Amino acid sequence: MGLLEVDRLSVEYGMRDGGAVRALDGVSLSLDGGKAVGIAGESACGKSTLGLAIVRMLQGGRVTSGTALLDGEPVLEMDPGAFDRTVRWKRVAMVFQGAMNALDPVFTVKQQMAEALDQHGFKGDREARMLEAIASVGLDGGVLRRFPHELSGGMRQRVVIAIALLLRPALVIADEPTTALDVLVQAQIIGTLKDLKERGGMSFMLITHDLAVLSEVCESIGIMYAGQMVEFGPAEQIYRNPRHPYTKGLLESIPTLRGPRPGHIPGDPPSLLAPPSGCRFLGRCPRAMEKCGEEPPGIGMPEGGYVKCWLHEEDAGGRGGGVRNSASL
Numbered sequence: 001m002g003l004l005e006v007d008r009l010s011v012e013y014g015m016r017d018g019g020a021v022r023a024l025d026g027v028s029l030s031l032d033g034g035k036a037v038g039i040a041g042e043s044a045c046g047k048s049t050l051g052l053a054i055v056r057m058l059q060g061g062r063v064t065s066g067t068a069l070l071d072g073e074p075v076l077e078m079d080p081g082a083f084d085r086t087v088r089w090k091r092v093a094m095v096f097q098g099a100m101n102a103l104d105p106v107f108t109v110k111q112q113m114a115e116a117l118d119q120h121g122f123k124g125d126r127e128a129r130m131l132e133a134i135a136s137v138g139l140d141g142g143v144l145r146r147f148p149h150e151l152s153g154g155m156r157q158r159v160v161i162a163i164a165l166l167l168r169p170a171l172v173i174a175d176e177p178t179t180a181l182d183v184l185v186q187a188q189i190i191g192t193l194k195d196l197k198e199r200g201g202m203s204f205m206l207i208t209h210d211l212a213v214l215s216e217v218c219e220s221i222g223i224m225y226a227g228q229m230v231e232f233g234p235a236e237q238i239y240r241n242p243r244h245p246y247t248k249g250l251l252e253s254i255p256t257l258r259g260p261r262p263g264h265i266p267g268d269p270p271s272l273l274a275p276p277s278g279c280r281f282l283g284r285c286p287r288a289m290e291k292c293g294e295e296p297p298g299i300g301m302p303e304g305g306y307v308k309c310w311l312h313e314e315d316a317g318g319r320g321g322g323v324r325n326s327a328s329l
């Protein structure tokens with residue numbers, strides 16, 4: 001049993017007209033302690049909803065089915081008060097998208113960290129805990145006395161990560177932690193996350209549209225498309241031998257210094273208000289077959305992961321993978 005086991009998780013958001021849109025549709029993944037999983041995909045594919053569902057901070061959305069086990073405990077079924085007291089920030093914390101810009105400009109880092117500790121009823125040595133958290137992201141203790149505007153973008157992002165670490169959670173979910181940072185600062189943040197994982201034994205779920213960032217930190221990768229996890233597996237396998245045409249398209253879109261011009265995936269994802277009954281990637285897939293439009297793709301089970309695509313059925317016999325119906329995963 002891993003640190004985090006998400007099984008067929010679905011989330012819906014209510015609409016003004018009384019209807020609902022399914023933003024997350026049967027997503028499964030697992031994460032071991034001391035490891036990082038990366039979640040990638042285009043905007044509005046459901047990757048942020050996945051993180052918010054795990055920390056139970058969906059605004060206007062609700063989990064309609066599925067489970068999330070944290071150290072074997074079904075945290076989505078817990079009483080909300082108990083979850084707030086014992087799980088959120090203490091066992092799993094979230095760094096929100098754009099959070100570095102959400103630091104309060106009129107308070108010092110120390111004041112903001114102290115408030116976070118007070119809000120969560122921390123009773124120990126506050127100064128020592130703040131210094132520990134700040135040092136763990138590679139910053140000097142003097143940062144505590146400074147105001148956000150006195151820090152660079154990279155320092156602010158590291159402060160935000162340090163605030164998430166204050167209560168020593170086993171898992172941090174970070175939504176786009178390097179977006180809007182220049183490449184040098186991105187490298188600093190990636191180095192900080194790697195260090196926290198490798199030396200501090202922390203686990204991460206990194207949510208990003210940038211697959212190149214994930215290759216630096218993550219042992220496993222999940223690729224999301226139109227609310228579904230279409231491929232999940234060990235990072236090396238995803239990068240070296242992607243099985244899903246969408247994963248291949250994403251990888252071919254990464255620019256390289258000396259390689260060919262990056263490709264792009266033509267078209268747009270389908271509306272989640274009325275998703276197609278067959279494969280959701282059908283309209284953009286260069287390898288689409290007749291049956292792709294007729295029913296949802298079966299699940300292929302390459303070693304250590306899964307892929308949601310009919311193409312894998314052809315490979316399964318030769319590689320010993322196997323195919324399951326979508327409803328079984």
Ligand code: SF4
Nearest residue numbers: 279282285292309310
């Ligand atoms: Fe393409 Fe068909 Fe696979 Fe969907 S199921 S990704 S349309 S080959």
